[in-house]
Amino acid sequence: MALPVSADATPAAPARPVSARHFVRLKLRVMANNFRGQGWRIAMFIGGALLGLWFAASGFFLFAAPGLTDNGRYAVLVAAAGGGLLVLGWLLLPLVFFGVDETLDPARFALLPLPRRTLVTGLFVAALISVPVVAVLVAASGLVLTAWSLGGWSAGVVAVVGVLAGLLLCVAASRAVTSAFATMLRSRRVRDLAAVLLAVVAALLGPLQIFGLAALREADWDRLAGVATVIGWTPLGAPWTAGIDVAQGRVWAAPVKLLITVVALVALLAWWSRSLESAMVGAASAGKAPARRGVDGGAVAQLFPRVAGWARRDRFGALVAREARYWWRDARRRANLITIAVVGIFVPVMINVTGGDFAAVGDEGFTAAASDSSPVVVTISMVFVGVLAAVTLANQFGFDGSAYAANVVAGVPGRVELRARITAFSLYVLPMLTVVAVVLSLLLGEPGWIGLTAGALVATYGVGLAVNCLVSVLGAYSLPETSNPFAMNSGAGLTKGLLTLLAMLASAVAAVPMVVAAALLGDAWLWLALPVGAGYGLGAALLGAYLAGDVLDRRMPELLATVTPRR
Amino acid sequence: MTVEHPALALRGLAKRFDGTIAVAGVDLDVPAGSFYGLLGPNGAGKTTTLSMAVGLLRPDAGSAWVLGHDVWQDPVTAKRLLGVMPDGVRLFDRLTGAELLAYNGLLRGMDPAVVDQRAAELLDVLALGDAGRTLVVDYSAGMKKKIGLACALLHGPRVLVLDEPFEAVDPVSAALIRDILTRYAAGGGTVVFSSHVMEVVERLCSHVAILASGTIKRVGTIDEVRGDRSLEQVFVEVVGGRTATGEELSWLSR
Numbered sequence: 108m109a110l111p112v113s114a115d116a117t118p119a120a121p122a123r124p125v126s127a128r129h130f131v132r133l134k135l136r137v138m139a140n141n142f143r144g145q146g147w148r149i150a151m152f153i154g155g156a157l158l159g160l161w162f163a164a165s166g167f168f169l170f171a172a173p174g175l176t177d178n179g180r181y182a183v184l185v186a187a188a189g190g191g192l193l194v195l196g197w198l199l200l201p202l203v204f205f206g207v208d209e210t211l212d213p214a215r216f217a218l219l220p221l222p223r224r225t226l227v228t229g230l231f232v233a234a235l236i237s238v239p240v241v242a243v244l245v246a247a248s249g250l251v252l253t254a255w256s257l258g259g260w261s262a263g264v265v266a267v268v269g270v271l272a273g274l275l276l277c278v279a280a281s282r283a284v285t286s287a288f289a290t291m292l293r294s295r296r297v298r299d300l301a302a303v304l305l306a307v308v309a310a311l312l313g314p315l316q317i318f319g320l321a322a323l324r325e326a327d328w329d330r331l332a333g334v335a336t337v338i339g340w341t342p343l344g345a346p347w348t349a350g351i352d353v354a355q356g357r358v359w360a361a362p363v364k365l366l367i368t369v370v371a372l373v374a375l376l377a378w379w380s381r382s383l384e385s386a387m388v389g390a391a392s393a394g395k396a397p398a399r400r401g402v403d404g405g406a407v408a409q410l411f412p413r414v415a416g417w418a419r420r421d422r423f424g425a426l427v428a429r430e431a432r433y434w435w436r437d438a439r440r441r442a443n444l445i446t447i448a449v450v451g452i453f454v455p456v457m458i459n460v461t462g463g464d465f466a467a468v469g470d471e472g473f474t475a476a477a478s479d480s481s482p483v484v485v486t487i488s489m490v491f492v493g494v495l496a497a498v499t500l501a502n503q504f505g506f507d508g509s510a511y512a513a514n515v516v517a518g519v520p521g522r523v524e525l526r527a528r529i530t531a532f533s534l535y536v537l538p539m540l541t542v543v544a545v546v547l548s549l550l551l552g553e554p555g556w557i558g559l560t561a562g563a564l565v566a567t568y569g570v571g572l573a574v575n576c577l578v579s580v581l582g583a584y585s586l587p588e589t590s591n592p593f594a595m596n597s598g599a600g601l602t603k604g605l606l607t608l609l610a611m612l613a614s615a616v617a618a619v620p621m622v623v624a625a626a627l628l629g630d631a632w633l634w635l636a637l638p639v640g641a642g643y644g645l646g647a648a649l650l651g652a653y654l655a656g657d658v659l660d661r662r663m664p665e666l667l668a669t670v671t672p673r674r
Numbered sequence: 675m676t677v678e679h680p681a682l683a684l685r686g687l688a689k690r691f692d693g694t695i696a697v698a699g700v701d702l703d704v705p706a707g708s709f710y711g712l713l714g715p716n717g718a719g720k721t722t723t724l725s726m727a728v729g730l731l732r733p734d735a736g737s738a739w740v741l742g743h744d745v746w747q748d749p750v751t752a753k754r755l756l757g758v759m760p761d762g763v764r765l766f767d768r769l770t771g772a773e774l775l776a777y778n779g780l781l782r783g784m785d786p787a788v789v790d791q792r793a794a795e796l797l798d799v800l801a802l803g804d805a806g807r808t809l810v811v812d813y814s815a816g817m818k819k820k821i822g823l824a825c826a827l828l829h830g831p832r833v834l835v836l837d838e839p840f841e842a843v844d845p846v847s848a849a850l851i852r853d854i855l856t857r858y859a860a861g862g863g864t865v866v867f868s869s870h871v872m873e874v875v876e877r878l879c880s881h882v883a884i885l886a887s888g889t890i891k892r893v894g895t896i897d898e899v900r901g902d903r904s905l906e907q908v909f910v911e912v913v914g915g916r917t918a919t920g921e922e923l924s925w926l927s928r
Contacts, residue, residue: 664731
């Protein structure tokens with residue numbers, strides 16, 4: 108039936124334009140629906156909100172301290188350093204730990220006839236609706252108090268504008284960076300480049316460390332104030348210091364700093380908007396891997412990668428082989444491995460080498476560095492790395508999602524399952540940890556400490572595995588099936604953060620004996636640390652797999668249900 | 675065996691999600707050697723029922739037996755006899771087809787040599803050999819169904835439970851899957867599958883059950899259920915569909 112179609116094929120412009128208001132309402136509605144009938148989620152949310160409020164309150168008093176004490180000397184320092192830390196935190200924490208809330212997944216908007224500007228504005232405004240944003244707002248309002256008490260209402264008003272702009276900057280930075288990295292990690296071609304870039308980003312932790320440690324040591328305050336002034340002129344510190352500048356009589360500086368902020372904000376949004384496009388097209392842009400022909404060997408031989416070639420061709424071996432393949436082939440897991448590698452190297456180096464270095468420079472000019480570190484400090488930094496490595500497994504079943512059904516259908520015993528997962532993960536992590544231990548000892552100029560560093564690492568990693576085995580069975584949650592390795596489900600954000608913190612805390616506590624031994628046993632510990640640490644770690648990991656495996660046997664279907672994304 | 679157990683027996687299976695009842699007490703006996711079709715509209719509870727029957731979803735009430743072995747009390751034995759292809763569930767799709775088959779075979783405790791031989795045969799018969807080193811995630815929907823079927827068949831199960839095996843499959847692949855299932859049933863295996871494609875069910879099945887709103891509405895051999903009408907007429911009548919009168923949606927035509 109061929110009806111005459113009117114010649115005017117362009118659809119009429121919609122009567123009601125879409126604005127950011129719709130995105131905000133959509134986000135609120137999705138959040139509310141996620142809570143429906145899930146008491147524990149509401150409890151988690153309230154718990155997280157209270158935690159955020161607590162941090163916000165302490166941040167507020169820190170920022171307001173110069174104003175409350177009526178001491179303008181350190182106002183710029185506090186504003187620039189604190190504000191800069193906030194921006195850096197927003198930049199780095201999503202990449203390293205928490206992921207980014209994808210309540211509104213950009214891919215869902217791909218089919219809607221929305222101009223990109225509307226979409227970016229809408230998603231951006233919707234991203235502002237979150238507990239961390241409120242917490243930062245509360246904390247940063249301390250700056251307003253400072254500016255107001257030092258310079259009257261005009262400075263206060265400028266500070267309000269500055270703080271709001273800074274907040275926008277934080278959110279835009281976190282969105283732009285995670286989105287860009289997600290795009291890079293998705294594409295098979297440039298993923299190695301992405302790893303390098305991530306390393307550079309993590310290297311930004313350096314200035315942060317220097318600041319923290321130097322401030323703790325009460326190094327030269329005027330020198331720090333100079334650094335703070337410089338930071339105040341970068342986008343990191345500009346929005347936060349504008350109000351203080353007005354208060355201290357540098358009125359001309361405020362508009363310039365606000366302009367710097369706005370330019371940075373616009374640049375970030377433009378960057379985000381570009382990578383958003385590829386996120387919306389999604390996996391289609393990733394391109395297919397070339398279908399290599401000429402398969403050699405049987406199916407079983409193909410399953411086992413070279414790293415797992417030693418494994419027996421049985422159930423345990425198959426699990427190890429598949430996990431080993433997944434840690435490399437799954438973008439989400441690979442991102443985690445890269446994070447461990449980067450943070451594992453950089454953080455201990457910062458703590459033990461750079462920190463000492465800077466303090467030495469700050470105090471007496473150029474003196475030999477590194478002598479500053481002690482076995483206890485080294486052990487503590489190793490505990491941090493071990494905990495970070497192991498906590499990757501806290502939601503190991505969430506990585507699988509509904510694919511875990513295959514193991515449930517096959518009736519894999521829980522202990523075999525967990526032991527295999529630990530083994531496969533360790534195939535990647537143990538070599539990394541070895542490198543960390545050796546490199547750090549050499550950098551410190553104390554090759555004799557290799558046993559100490561390696562022992563602390565292995566022990567912490569082992570107890571961390573034990574804790575995270577239990578957490579992964581009892582506290583699993585589903586990850587969205589998007590191609591963004593940093594994405595996580597709405598509502599799960601706080602849950603994830605709390606669970607991760609809890610698991611890390613428990614692992615760290617379990618590793619305390621290593622620190623105590625390093626403090627008390629002296630030189631003998633340099634020799635004992637490795638065998639004792641290895642035994643402690645291995646025993647703990649096996650015990651953890653044994654206990655958690657028992658739990659897993661009883662709740663396999665429940666676990667499958669919790670890791671299956673709701674559609 | 676002195677007593678002939680049904681291949682799959684369900685008694686009073688029930689499940690509720692967040693206050694809504696998905697399955698409200700399903701009783702079903704699937705005779706050994708039968709080709710059993712579970713029919714139902716979208717949201718009738720087919721997937722929920724089959725998931726509870728194979729041990730993927732813990733029922734609120736009721737139990738399931740595979741050839742006399744309780745799925746929830748003695749899961750190891752029951753799961754050994756079962757081959758399952760769930761719907762709406764991802765495979766471990768970052769593996770290639772061959773790797774996925776090897777993984778499933780070894781997971782079932784099979785001998786590696788047997789796995790190699792059967793995997794090669796299955797890939798060949800299902801025309802998946804050409805995919806080579808392509809990851810399953812890059813397969814088309816039809817290819818994913820076929821590799822899922824291969825995984826379910828690999829260990830030679832006595833009972834095959836398939837959820838929507840013909841959804842999103844092109845006619846050529848569908849014919850292939852039909853052939854393989856017919857051969858499997860002729861060899862003494864039992865097939866249970868869910869579908870809402872009437873033609874396939876009418877052509878293949880010896881028995882059908884119609885599920886709607888979480889309960890079984892009709893059950894029996896295909897001739898008993900359809901009587902002298904077509905299966906589709908019976909189905910629409912049982913489910914209670916509505917037909918458009920032509921008044922609404924008038925803006926669709928211009």
